[in-house]
Amino acid sequence: MSDTPDPAATTTAGRRYGPRQRHSKALDVARRGLHLVTTRSNERAASIYEQPAVVYLDAARHDAEIDVLFRRAPIFAGLSVEVPMPGSFKTLDIPKAPVVVSRQEDGSLRAFLNICRHRGAAVAYGTGSARTFVCKYHGWAYDLDGSLRKVRGGDNFGDLETGCFGLTEVAVAERYGLIYVRATPLRQNPEPIDIEAVLCGLAPQFEEWGFETGLAAPSIHEPVVTASNWKLAVDGYLEPYHFASLHKTTVARYNNSNQATFDAYGPNAMSGFLGRKIDELGSIPEADWPLMRHVQLIYTLFPNVILSVMQDHVEYSQIMPGTTVDTNIMNHLYFRYPEWDVEEVHAKRFLNTQWILTEEDIPMAEEVHRNLRTGGLPTLVFGRNEPALQHHHRSIEAALRHAGAL
Ligand code: FES
Numbered sequence: 569m570s571d572t573p574d575p576a577a578t579t580t581a582g583r584r585y586g587p588r589q590r591h592s593k594a595l596d597v598a599r600r601g602l603h604l605v606t607t608r609s610n611e612r613a614a615s616i617y618e619q620p621a622v623v624y625l626d627a628a629r630h631d632a633e634i635d636v637l638f639r640r641a642p643i644f645a646g647l648s649v650e651v652p653m654p655g656s657f658k659t660l661d662i663p664k665a666p667v668v669v670s671r672q673e674d675g676s677l678r679a680f681l682n683i684c685r686h687r688g689a690a691v692a693y694g695t696g697s698a699r700t701f702v703c704k705y706h707g708w709a710y711d712l713d714g715s716l717r718k719v720r721g722g723d724n725f726g727d728l729e730t731g732c733f734g735l736t737e738v739a740v741a742e743r744y745g746l747i748y749v750r751a752t753p754l755r756q757n758p759e760p761i762d763i764e765a766v767l768c769g770l771a772p773q774f775e776e777w778g779f780e781t782g783l784a785a786p787s788i789h790e791p792v793v794t795a796s797n798w799k800l801a802v803d804g805y806l807e808p809y810h811f812a813s814l815h816k817t818t819v820a821r822y823n824n825s826n827q828a829t830f831d832a833y834g835p836n837a838m839s840g841f842l843g844r845k846i847d848e849l850g851s852i853p854e855a856d857w858p859l860m861r862h863v864q865l866i867y868t869l870f871p872n873v874i875l876s877v878m879q880d881h882v883e884y885s886q887i888m889p890g891t892t893v894d895t896n897i898m899n900h901l902y903f904r905y906p907e908w909d910v911e912e913v914h915a916k917r918f919l920n921t922q923w924i925l926t927e928e929d930i931p932m933a934e935e936v937h938r939n940l941r942t943g944g945l946p947t948l949v950f951g952r953n954e955p956a957l958q959h960h961h962r963s964i965e966a967a968l969r970h971a972g973a974l
């Protein structure tokens with residue numbers, strides 16, 4: 569499924585056909601994908617869906633999405649391997665609620681608003697490892713558990729009950745190698761995050777992937793601010809329909825652009841993308857199928873993360889709304905499987921993905937946003953062949969309506 573050399577060719581058959589390559593959902597996708605290719609059919613939505621352009625342009629709608637989808641509800645924060653050790657931390661630029669997640673001495677996670685209790689600077693940036701968080705504005709120091717350890721020049725500052733000036737804690741949960749946070753202060757919503765409930769039926773699949781122990785540290789694309797509404801950036805991941813045209817010299821060389829499987833799990837979804845040679849499976853006994861060579865499992869972790877499980881690696885894009893309706897912040901991370909150790913293959917693949925994103929997908933989302941802003945297209949049309957796209961927009965509408973924001 570790739571234009572890069574097949575690492576399996578230089579490794580053992582045991583690696584190629586290891587447990588990760590025999591995932592039950594991958595088998596389901598391969599069976600259904602082979603059926604689609606053989607019968608020249610597709611898994612389609614019931615009807616065409618029309619979406620008013622205003623949902624990408626309206627500032628009030630944007631604020632409501634941030635509040636309902638990104639602040640009040642749990643969102644995917646990252647994979648456990650990103651904060652592997654006590655002291656490891658990761659910041660998340662959630663609009664209007666920046667968060668820092670940190671690994672504690674006992675191995676658990678805590679999360680806080682990344683806002684200093686003195687006068688509002690951040691206490692951490694990016695990802696890394698720290699024994700304390702020291703605010704760079706005036707140097708207040710916080711322990712990993714968020715408590716205020718030291719006020720610089722404290723004698724001079726005046727009396728302060730340091731026990732009352734810890735970082736503002738928010739909910740965090742970790743399971744199956746996935747981390748979720750909810751960027752609402754715990755004092756406003758103390759309810760723990762139930763990852764099983766958030767995954768809406770996807771938990772067994774992630775349990776089977778074994779991300780807790782099975783991924784190497786990520787390659788991280790520096791977050792980029794791009795000039796489109798966040799939903800346009802997400803839309804570009806939700807259908808393979810555009811491969812044959814926008815990606816005709818890249819992705820379309822190894823992926824089928826016309827057919828995919830689709831399953832909804834609450835507001836989340838999984839699309840099974842198919843390799844161009846998946847029909848080869850028709851002549852191989854099912855027990856011998858090299859599944860992951862022919863399918864990619866593309867998870868939408870509602871509302872803003874697209875996590876792709878590939879033959880030899882996992883990658884995800886995390887798209888945050890910008891502070892205005894016409895920008896978003898895109899993070900892209902790439903994790904390889906430790907046993908699949910052909911470094912140069914991974915390096916080439918990572919760069920290749922970056923190139924496709926920055927030269928093809930992002931410019932297209934920006935172009936669409938510019939055109940929508942002209943008012944020249946009142947309504948966009950999502951085809952029956954774009955079920956994940958339809959599902960995503962329906963799920964956003966439903967969440968906003970449920971919260972009374974529509
Ligand atoms: S704002 Fe953090 S120490 Fe002043």
Ligand SMILES: [Fe+2]
Pocket residue numbers: 804805810814815929
């Ligand atoms: Fe694309």
